[in-house]
Amino acid sequence: MNVPARANPRPQPSEMPRGLALLRDPLLNKGTAFTEQERDALGLRGFLPAHVFSMQTQVERVMANLRELPNDLAKYVALNELHDRNEALFFRVVCDNIDEIQPLIYTPTVGLACQRFGYIFQRPRGLFIAACDRGRIAELLANWPYSTKLIVVTDGERILGLGDLGANGMGIPVGKLSLYSACAGIHPELCLPVVLDVGTNNEALLNDPYYIGMRQRRLSGAAYDEFVDEFVTAARETFPGVMIQFEDFANHSAFRLLHKYRDIIPVFNDDIQGTAAVALAGLFSALRVTGGKLADQTVLFLGAGEAATGIADLIVSAMMAEGLTEAEAVRRNWLVDSRGLVVKDRAGLTEHKLRYAHDQAPIEHFLAAINTLKPTAIIGVAAVGGAFTPEVLQTMAGLNERPIVFALSNPTSKAECSAEEAYRHTGGRALFACGSPFDPVKLDGKTFVPRQGNNSYIFPGVGLGATACGARLVTDEMFMVAAHALAQLVSQEDLAQGSLYPALPRIREVSARIAEAVAVVAYNSGLATGHAPNDMAAFIHSKMYDPQY
Structure with missing residues (x-):
């Protein structure tokens, strides 16, 4: 749905800045897209070349110039310059080319x-x-x-x-x-x-x-x-x-x-809660392939910080929803930090690790922890590049018909393994998600399309839902329903090619669905402003900015 380019009604021509002042306002500037009539009314004659371009042609020109730049940092700078010059065009470029632009911004x-x-x-x-x-x-x-x-x-x-x-x-x-x-x-x-x-x-x-x-x-x-x-x-x-x-x-x-x-x-931490929701959604998708239940999984984390414990906490809640007690669910989640497996007898544990410090003999190395605990899923969130070694991946493949391998650290230099390594060392059987983008992988005549377990699948929709309904708090239940909504949007075609998340060009659809689910939770919990709308989908879409002139 198109809405005005400004949050408030767009100023009338008599109220708008004129001439150079208008061209220097990124929220109002259209550049070469100003019409003949606008050029006359707003004192723009002479400041712009004669030809009037459509927004679509402007987008194409931006992309053509961007693709000529020598490296990603230069592209980042060029996109920032566009953002500072013409905000509507910047967001049109991002929306229309999200696969290409998101890794740059x-x-x-x-x-x-x-x-x-x-x-x-x-x-x-x-x-x-x-x-x-x-x-x-x-x-x-x-x-x-x-x-x-x-x-x-x-x-x-x-x-x-x-x-x-x-x-x-x-x-x-x-x-x-x-x-x-x-x-x-x-x-x-x-x-x-x-x-x-x-x-x-x-x-x-x-x-x-x-x-x-x-x-x-x-x-x-x-x-x-x-x-x-x-x-x-x-x-x-x-x-x-x-x-x-x-x-x-x-x-x-x-x-x-x-x-x-x-x-x-209303406050949240995306590194804890957003990461948790996108990882849980990936697990739900993987289990559609394996046919297993979340409550039957054993999850081993490489990392014991805010991402690891945030994911583990949400997994525990989801396992409890499937019938486990809290103690049973907690016992199925294990952490490995720089000192080895987090166990109860270790001295000096910080508070956020204590919940997952189990009765277990100390284990120094991640691979040894895998051999002892026999996890069905490993999740890397420690920013230790290459930590999922060939031996780690081969061992997971030996323990599981379809090992779940999430290498979620970013940037790319910190990834625990690449997509190619995950598939090659598991014979193409890994159910893989990544924190940084990787190209499709061809192996034994099959093409795998890995997708990022990127928080951008979650936090925009949560934010839209919460702000649209004026939520007074942001709750864990909102992130739980966001994870379910995201997983439900993964198609069988996605799963068949190894993708545990929807294609990124569907992100506005994904965010709208998540926002609907979040708003429903807010209204049902008495945390929203006013009464719930009769048509939640229409209500959410009415709040969505579409960058147009």
Whole structure:
């Protein structure tokens, strides 16, 4: 459904900026697509070449130029320039070419962009709120010129699998919110990217003359918590009802902040809950191939941080829904960290690992843990590139007719194995999902099409559903129904070619269906504003931005 290009009604010609001022407003600029009548009415004569181009021709021109660029970072920069120049055209390009563009504006290219952020920074997009701004965060938020319903915020301490990138992490909330608009139709004017610049412990950045952030060690302890709390309080007062997504916080902050706020305001952590939902959906899809039940699976995680425990927690809930007790379900999920298998007798376990610390003799190596526990599924979320070795994959294939292998770490350099390795070392029997994109694999006359277990299948739809109905909280039940909705959209044709997720060009359909399911949960739980609409699908679609002039 087409809606105006702005969240509020588009200004009348008499109210709009004119001439160069109009061409420099990315929310109103159409470039060479301004009509003859608009050029006369808006003082654009002489500023534009004579020919009037259609939006479709503009899209084709952008793509032709993009494909001529030498590398993905150059393409990332070019797309940012387009975003800053003509927002509607940027989102039209993304929507119409999502397979090609998503890896450029988000994973894996965004990781490199964050590493090089000080070198490629051009124009501000979002807000940088620094530790030196304590006491006046509300004032900074009031500078933002648009009504906001959704904030994605990071402190830059754990950017993808790359670690502490400080204020350079701004690329992550910018990329996430671009996907909210492209994949789920949340209007870009309703979206605010934020970096909480609390310093960095990355020596290379502290010594980098082009680093854009504060040149100091990270805030910690009470000072850090007070700073974050001031931000959350100011955001809620400045933008009543705003939903806040925490993104790429380190484990020690991520769990604490989620538990602190989740029962009082609409907040979620995509690394914990979004990752969990997309992984669970992949398991549901894999079990359609094997014919097994989730409650009968044994899942071994390589990694014991926010992604691993978030996935395990949602799996436990899903297993309990199939009849297991909590203790039985927890026992079917195991974690391996840098010190080996997480077991109960190990000293010094952090709180988030304790639930999955089972009675078991210590096991140092991942392969030994596989041989002992005989898992049906392994899930890599430790950002240890190549950790799923040929021996690991061959052992899984020896234990299972159809081993489930999820190499979910990103960027690509951190992937536990490639798609080609997963299929080759299991004789084409692996049910594989990845965190970074891989090309189709030909093996023994068959072509496998691996698809990313990318959070972009989940968080845009959850955000759309929650904001559309004014949800007062974001609950685990919402992520559970999102996982089921995503899995139900995987076709038999998808499964036959090894794809555990729908094709990415269907992402707006996927997001709309997830949003419907989330909104139903919100209304049924008494967490939504007003009464549930009679036609939920129509209600959700009425909220979706379609980038058109």
